[in-house]
Amino acid sequence: MEPLWKLAYLLEPAPLTLILTAIAVTFGSAFRALNYGKEMERNRDLSEASITLDRSQALMIPIMSSCSLLLMFYLFSSVSQLLTTFTAIASVSSLYFCFCPYIAHIRSQFGLADPFVTRCCSKSFTRIQGLLLLLCSGTVAAWLVSGHWILNNLLGISLCIAFVSHVRLPNIKICAMLLGCLFVYDIFWVFYSERFFGANVMVSVATQQASNPVHTVANSLSLPGLQLITKKLELPVKIVFPRNLFGGVAPGGNAADYMMLGLGDMAIPAMLLALVLCFDHRKSKEVVNPVELALPKGHKYIWYALSGYVIGLVTALAAGILTHSPQPALLYLVPSTLGPIIIVSWMRKELVELWEGTSPNMNEKIHLTEV
Secondary structure, three states, X not given: OOOHHHHHHHHOHHHHHHHHHHHHHHHHHHHHHHHHHHXXXXXXXXXXXXXXXXXXXXXXHHHHHHHHHHHHHHHHHHHHHHXXXXXXXXXXXXXXXXXXXXXXXXXXXXXXXXXXXXXXXXXXXXXXXXXXXXXXXXXXXXXXXXXXXXXXXXHHHHHHHHHHHHEEOOOHHHHHHHHHHHHHHHHHHHHHHHHHHOOOHHHHHHHOOEEOHHHHHHHHOOOOOHHHOOOEEOOOXXXXXXXXXXXOOOOOOOOOOEEEEEOHHHHHHHHHHHHHHHHHHHHHOOOOOHHHHOOOOOOOHHHHHHHHHHHHHHHHHHHHHHHOOXXXXXXXXXXXXXXXXXXXHHHOOOHHHHHHOOOOOHHHHHHHHHO
């Protein structure tokens, strides 16, 4: 057990940046999920509709995650190039999804003409959208060549936002079931997997580097500039920050060390935040934006969940520093986010409504019938 004064390390640039980034990504993912749902409802476009988890799907997520974890633990070197290729394709799509609303906003603000130029997969593409797709592809290509941690974080954040926007929770009951199962999942694979598999499976998988297929192809073709292409890549399944970021000094570490936080430790709480944010929006019956959310009006469960996330994340990092060992972040994040929502909703006599979810009203039923 480290002395308590070591907690001062949390004020160093690297952990502080990690905490602020995680908070921003978690809240941003929930807010994007709300806006995406409103866009789909407004456009009456169900071709990209999000997936709403039911009980069986929620129970299958920890099971499938465990199977994937074991697969990568034993066969990572064999499937790493395939994983890298799949991740690159998914990252292009996620980046496009994240930046597309901003491009549309700029186009409408300045009245830019943007004629349709082609159709692909039943979707019409405009000139600006085509340029955005090229920009996203170029960003992923730069990551494949350099493997820089900033690009890795950018891709990881985009994957987190896209996941939370497309995979939804219908109510707190399913949410509690999912978070409870992932609570046990995280604790087992971090604390107890070494007893059964001879190594900490979660840490081993999280710290493994994947083979770069671009380097493999360039090497086989003897292309010039091979030395500029990184051989190994950190897959964007986590955000990482060098411990010596901005010259900060890590206690007992070296300049090559990184602080990391898995995407699941942002995406899973963000799903809860997205659920309560949608509930807040239904209650307020007004357009929600970050400024209006700060006003003391209506039911703002989002702030209880976000405050709980901050407390849980800081506690997890503090526990890691004091014990000098990896910590399952969901051990701290699940009680700190789900607990306040259940307690506050029970005090407000809204727990039943949150627990079972809100049934669609007559207008929504008519809308669904028309679709």
